[in-house]
Amino acid sequence: MFREKFILQGVIMRRRRRKDADKKLLSYKDYIINGMVEQVFIESKDEDQYLNPFDNRIFIKDEVYKNIIENYRGKWSQVFENDNPIHIEVGTGRGKFITSLAKLNPDINYIALEIKEEVLLRAVEKADKLKLDNILFLWGGVELFDLYFEDKELDRVYINFCDPWPKKRNAKRRLTSSLFIDLYDKKLNNGQIHFKTDNRDLFEFSLNEFSSKDLRLSNISLDLAKSDFEGNVTTEYEDKFMGLGMPIYRLEAEFRK
The missing domain is CATH 3.40.50.150 (Vaccinia Virus protein VP39)
Structure with a gap:
C-alpha cells in the first residue's frame, strides 16, 4: 500500500465551500488516498444498505464500503507501517494542536478528522511544512468514526x-x-x-x-x-x-x- 503523508477523502457534506478549496486540498497528490466516500441522502430504511448510525436517511455506496473495509478498517497499523499507538482528534480545525503533537511524539500515530476543507487545507500545509510522517488526515465528519475504525x-x-x-x-x-x-x-x-x-x-x-x-x-x-x-x-x-x-x-x- 502506498505509504506517504496523505489525506483520506471522507464524507463530503452538502454546504457552501470556499471557492476551489477542495481542489487545492486534493492537489496534494503525494498526500492523498482518495476514499471516494460520499453521503447519499435517502428516505428508505433498507436493512441491506450501510446506514449512517447517526442518521437513518444516509447510506454509503457498496463499492465505497468495500474500499473502506479492505483498506482501512482494522488495518491502520498496515497503513502507518508500524504498530505504534493511534491517537485521533475529532474536528482538527487548522491543525496546530495535532501537528504539534505529531512533531513532539514521533512514536505515536495521529489521525486528524475534519469535514471543512478550507481549514483542513491549512492543517495539511502545516504537516507538509514540518515534514511529518506519523500523521494522516481523514476528510469527513464524525460519522466516519464507526466506518473507518475497527x-x-x-x-x-x-x-x-x-x-x-x-x-x-x-x-x-x-x-x-x-x-x-x-x-x-x-x-x-x-x-x-x-x-x-x-x-x-x-x-x-x-x-x-x-x-x-x-x-x-x-x-x-x-x-x-x-x-x-x-x-x-x-x-x-x-x-x-x-x-x-x-x-x-x-x-x-x-x-x-
Whole structure:
C-alpha cells in the first residue's frame, strides 16, 4: 500500500465551500488516498444498505464500503507501517494542536478528522511544512468514526472546542454525549478521551455524561492557564481565548478495564 503523508477523502457534506478549496486540498497528490466516500441522502430504511448510525436517511455506496473495509478498517497499523499507538482528534480545525503533537511524539500515530476543507487545507500545509510522517488526515465528519475504525483499534481521542449545541433538543449531537461516549468505548482499546472547551455549560454536561458512564476522570481544570497542568499543547482557538483572558476547561476521561 502506498505509504506517504496523505489525506483520506471522507464524507463530503452538502454546504457552501470556499471557492476551489477542495481542489487545492486534493492537489496534494503525494498526500492523498482518495476514499471516494460520499453521503447519499435517502428516505428508505433498507436493512441491506450501510446506514449512517447517526442518521437513518444516509447510506454509503457498496463499492465505497468495500474500499473502506479492505483498506482501512482494522488495518491502520498496515497503513502507518508500524504498530505504534493511534491517537485521533475529532474536528482538527487548522491543525496546530495535532501537528504539534505529531512533531513532539514521533512514536505515536495521529489521525486528524475534519469535514471543512478550507481549514483542513491549512492543517495539511502545516504537516507538509514540518515534514511529518506519523500523521494522516481523514476528510469527513464524525460519522466516519464507526466506518473507518475497527473496535479497539484506537488508543486516545482528542476533542477540542467542539460545537456546544446549546439547545437541549440537540444534546445528543454533542461530541461528549452518551451516544458518542459509547462509540468511543467501542473503538478505544481501554483508552482515554482528552477534552477541552471554553464553554462552561458544555463542560458541566460532559462531566455528567462521563460520570454516568463510569469513566475515571483526572486532570480536571476549570481554568487551564492558572492550573499546574504541564505539557499543554494549544489549539488556534485556545490561543485566542486565553489571550482574551477566558478560562479553558479541560479533563481526561479513561475507560475502566
